[in-house]
Amino acid sequence: MGNAKPSAIMAVAEKAKKLKSEGRDIVSFSIGVPNFLPGEHVYAAAREALAKDSGQYGSNRGADALLDAFLKHIEALGFTGYTRMNCATGIGAKHILYNLAEALLDPGDTIAYAVPFWTTYADIAEVLGAKILELPCPSSQDYKLTPAQLDAALATKPKVFLFNNPNNPTGMVYTRDEIAALADVIAKHPDTWVITDDIYNTMVFDGIGYHNFVMLRPELRDRVIFVDSISKTYGMPGWRAGFIAGPEVVAKALTVLNSTHITNLPEVVTAAAVAALAGPQDVPTAKRAEFQARRDLVVATMNAIPGVVCPKPQGAFYVFPDISCAFGKSHKGVKIANDVDFCNVLLEAKGVACVPGSAFGEPRSLRISYTCPEAQLPVGLERIREFFAELA
Ligand code: PMP
Secondary structure, three states, X not given: OOOOOOOHHHHHHHHHHHXXXXXXXXXXXXXXXXXXXXXXXXXXXXXXXXXXXXXXXXXXXXXXXXXXXXXXXXXXXXXXXXXXXXEEEEOHHHHHHHXXXXXXXXXXXXXXXXXXXXXXXXXHHHHHOOEEEEEEOOHHHOOOXXXXXXXXXXXXXXXXXXXXXXXXXXXXXXXXXXXXXXXXXXXXXXXXXEEEEOOOOOOEOOOOOOOOHHXXXXXXXXXXXXEEEOXXXXXXOOOOOEEEEOOHHHHHXXXXXXXXXXXXXXXXXXXXXXXXXXOOOHHHHXXXXXXXXXXXXXXXXXXXXXXXXXXXXXXXXXXXXXXXXXXXXXXXXXXXXXHHHHHHHHHHHHOEEOEEHHHXXXXXXXXXXXXXXXXXXXXXXXXXXXXXXXXX
């Protein structure tokens, strides 16, 4: 545990909160929280469950109604042929990812993932004493992993390859052809488990759709584990429900870990998650259109700034511009040497909170999460534009 670090994203959010409490006008582009609620049917289901809550322990794997609602949800995404025995639940995708790592990795085993990566991946590996194989994916390759890179990595036989699509922090989404090409590589390397952390799967723009390795190559089902969650899709991050669909042996391992650690998801959470997954899907559908428009505004603004390189993401609610053109310059006499300086000076001078790219392993960039209240988005972007114009 001596190696464990608190989340770098939370550190920025805390600093922004402190400045706000001191009366500063802060626009937060930092933490990746949805700005919407799941809809009245979810609260109605939760209230109903409360009214008749048995208060007893529940199933370690997850209630049958929840597993069935999840199966219905993933069938709509394009997964077919899965049963309850392929599924398990956890306290959000974060807990699921930790449990998967605990189940699949022994100390000293290697986990491979593309960089930039969601910060928690490194934290989980560190806590468990696993080795990390980083696969660098710079902005010049749109932050995406290439088949050749994956081939070389899997040739070293890592125990686990952890894949994230749509991606946090870059917002990038792999097309059907790109997923097919990576699936071909995975098929060549049978010694590696593949985890696909795809919790932003409903937030995909430009009609490119969500694709998974197992949809294109069903024979990979015996070692690909799909991870999902209600947090981002339905605006329910604090409810804490996450899922897998994968090989029966892995779902069983997670069920055993649940029996050791948590016993079961709370009954009220279960009822709310069932309502979200199996009920009307107008919230995620509406959000997809809204976020696509926001993405367009952020990317256009960032690319209009001389020197900034901002690849256009197709999903999630993040944009990840390369702002390294600012390094070595000063803002009103304050020197900016790197991404951390950039974010600190931007926050102090303009009241805009972003997360430094180094938190995700890419120190040339920063992450903009664009789920703030609608009216704040143009305000924050204008302040960033001004900030760049004032650099000398
Ligand atoms: N994976 C990714 C890529 C994420 O961005 C997040 C949340 N920020 C999670 C997993 C964890 O989600 P949950 O709230 O379901 O634990």
